[in-house]
Amino acid sequence: MSTPRTLDRTLLALADPTRRAILQRLSSGEARVTEVAQPFKMSLNAVSKHILVLERAKLVQRRKVGRDHYLSYRSEPLDAAAQWIEETRHFWGSRLDALEKLLRDEDRNKP
Amino acid sequence: MSTPRTLDRTLLALADPTRRAILQRLSSGEARVTEVAQPFKMSLNAVSKHILVLERAKLVQRRKVGRDHYLSYRSEPLDAAAQWIEETRHFWGSRLDALEKLLRDEDRNKP
DNA sequence: TTGACATTCAACCGAATGGTTGAATATATT
DNA sequence: AATATATTCAACCATTCGGTTGAATGTCAA
Numbered sequence: 001m002s003t004p005r006t007l008d009r010t011l012l013a014l015a016d017p018t019r020r021a022i023l024q025r026l027s028s029g030e031a032r033v034t035e036v037a038q039p040f041k042m043s044l045n046a047v048s049k050h051i052l053v054l055e056r057a058k059l060v061q062r063r064k065v066g067r068d069h070y071l072s073y074r075s076e077p078l079d080a081a082a083q084w085i086e087e088t089r090h091f092w093g094s095r096l097d098a099l100e101k102l103l104r105d106e107d108r109n110k111p
Numbered sequence: 112m113s114t115p116r117t118l119d120r121t122l123l124a125l126a127d128p129t130r131r132a133i134l135q136r137l138s139s140g141e142a143r144v145t146e147v148a149q150p151f152k153m154s155l156n157a158v159s160k161h162i163l164v165l166e167r168a169k170l171v172q173r174r175k176v177g178r179d180h181y182l183s184y185r186s187e188p189l190d191a192a193a194q195w196i197e198e199t200r201h202f203w204g205s206r207l208d209a210l211e212k213l214l215r216d217e218d219r220n221k222p
Numbered sequence: 223t224t225g226a227c228a229t230t231c232a233a234c235c236g237a238a239t240g241g242t243t244g245a246a247t248a249t250a251t252t
Numbered sequence: 253a254a255t256a257t258a259t260t261c262a263a264c265c266a267t268t269c270g271g272t273t274g275a276a277t278g279t280c281a282a
Contacts, residue, residue, distance in 0.1 A: 004128045011126035016240090017115050027203035033259065046241055048260070053239090067249040067258045073203060082196045089189055092138035127270090144229065157271055159230065164269090178228045178279040 002080040006057075010077040013057035018042075019050050023059060026073040033069050113191040117168075121188040124168035129153070130161050134170060137184040144180050 002010070013019055022036055037047035051071060054060040059077050063070040113121070124130055133147055148158035162182060165171040170188050174181045 004131075008126050008128065011122045015119050015122035015126060017119065018240090020115075023203065034257090042240085043242065044259080045243085045261095049240070064259095067247095069259065075200070075204065078196065078200055078203070082193070082200055085189065085193045085196060089186070089193055092134065092184060092189070093186065129270090145227090153270085154272065155229080156231095156273085160270075163230095178277095180229065 002077070002084060006077070007081065007084055009057040010059065010081045013053050013059055014078075014081070016050070016053075018047075019054055022047070022050060022054060023073055026060065026071055030063075030070045030072045033071065036071060113188070113195060117188070118192065118195055120168040121170065121192045124164050124170055125189075125192070127161070127164075129158075130165055133158070133161060133165065134184055137171065137182055141174075141181045141183045144182065147182060 014023075018040065021039075025031060025036055025039075033048060033051065034044065036051065037044045040047055051060060055062060057077055058074055061072050061074050063072070125134075129151065132151075136142060136147055136150075144159060144162065145155065147162065148155045151158055162171060166173060168188055169185055172183050172185050174183070
């Protein structure tokens, strides 16, 4: 289970297309910072910052070998986020519960 | 399926405990802005802004009746986010794929 | 009409984001 | 030892975020 803070960081980290692209790249195996940054138009430094956000959320792990930093994808935070979403969806309900919720709303207005 | 922009907005909106609390409140039925704001320590205006973020992400719908704005929870974005996460988790792999990924990494280093 | 209530708008603030450039640090290579 | 490479650090900038306060708007109720 994930503490609220952890969930915050995970969702925030995922709420950016650049960072999702970085994760996708890493999901197919380790890569160095420069390799990860290569496909992007932005500067290396910008990518480096994005990686930091992903590291803070523990979605990326860093392994230093000499001057090279090897980055890898960690699945745990996404697993935890998925679990939270599924539980939440269950409790908050979805389309199927629309009628039930409507009735609840109407009840609330009849004293 | 959700376009990247939509997903961004959804995840960003969910990446805040206040906003998640608001959604939880609304998941049990409609409520007016003031009612929603009542449990929070922050100002009504602050909550109003959070609601706007949720509305932008289509997680909250507004129905105006006179001076009252009735807010309700919409499940579609969360459904879409859940779907994205599940697909992504499938493609990016999880613990079970750790060995496979490790082997891929080792391959990459042997020319 | 006057006044209370529900809500937003507007301006401001401090902190965080997302980006830049330039310098610093550390490691390889020659 | 000198140079090139990999990466971060530091400073800066514009924008957004999360919050505040105060005023404006629109609606209900006496």
